[in-house]
Amino acid sequence: MTLLPGLRGSGADRSDALRVAGRTLSAEDLLGCANAVADRIRGARAVAVEARPSLESMVSMVGAVQAGVPLVPLPPGADADERRRILRESRADVLLGGAVGGELPVVPVDLRKRSWATHPEPGPASDAVILYTGGVRGPSRGVRISHRAIAADLDLLAAAWRWSAEDVLVQGAPLFRAYGLVVGLLGALRVGSRFVHLDRHAAAGPTGTIYLAVPRQWAHIARDASRARTLSAARMLVSGDAPLAPAVGERLRLLTSHRPVEGYGTTETLVVLTGPAGAAGRPLPGVQTRVLSRDGRPVPADGDSVGELSVRSPTLFSGYLDRPGSPPPAGGWHPTGDLATVDPAGGHRVLGRGGADVVRCGDRRVAAREVEEVLLTHPGVYDVAVVGAPHRTRGEQVVAYVVAAAGLTAQALIDHVGRLLSAAARPRRVHFVDELPRSAVGRVRKSLLIRRNGPAPVPDP
Incomplete structure (x- = not known):
């Protein structure tokens, strides 16, 4: 099937179809370069690409899709052992673009080379990409995602966001994650819109109509009022990969006059819920959801009862690499592991994973991500993680691990959160x-931080 029709569509004569770090390729040159890569890797089992923000990396990725060869984006921060594991599990036999450690034969990517050869269309069920999960509770897992699943998700998002070839998508999400690679790069090439990738912050560089970033980037942007105000001319701001803190979304609304849009999904599901930040997300058309209690029964649709979110959708993954030949989930339902509520209108509020992402304080459930993003709005906070620690009377209490400027006190951060959250x-x-x-x-790796607190309940501070 044709996953990237935008390469040959109405934008084929655009001189700036792809822009990365100030360098550009026209749509025609991108197609020619990608075809030249596809010519050289046709028949490979899988190809690996160092997922750095560069024209060479992106041409490599598009070339793999054009050739119908599974694409394995390598996280630039992976150590040698993790990289070898990914290459071994994925059975990649070619490395595109440059040497990463000598594990595989290297196919150089020369942007001066062009090819106008055509390649057979891959089957809809064949693997397009192999993405690795976050690995926050142990080793990351390789997830097989088909051409059909990606096409289904991108078409649903294009309809929901009114995303067209007239848009300019500006993003800063990592290219080894689903938001950066699938929604960002492949989405723009399927729709036919211009694509701009920024390696640091999604608010810098050329003007776009759609800005896509992850919550940590939006928190950084929200702290810089002058930079944030430059986004007022955009059509929409999109946050993905994790929940956006309400305080960050509200500050962006005040500075840009745009209420950010959120998309929820996992590596296994791609994006399945979307809606205004801070509001309940609704399933995309054709996506089915259910929220089940511990005994497997649906929780009441009252917006308050919490259960585990499961998804059945045409966007679902094909399987895990570490479980070859495993059967699909029962009835086509995939349990996400995320806790959520559902309201009477069908809106879903995703709290996060139990244990690491949701802190149970008595009868209240606190989303750790909301606290993290509020802490990141403090100018002295550089990085943060929030977990729950056992507490003698409350069940759990909120504990923050913070990388901060010298001189910042714990009380200053506690007061900062208290002004914005409950x-x-x-x-x-x-x-x-x-x-x-x-x-x-x-x-x-929140599991490591949770272990630091130990299993014994702590008394009131």
């Missing part, structure tokens, strides 16, 4: 650290 969300303990433990794909 009393239950205020951290009871703040630990200042030099850095946070992260997985190969950059996600904070």
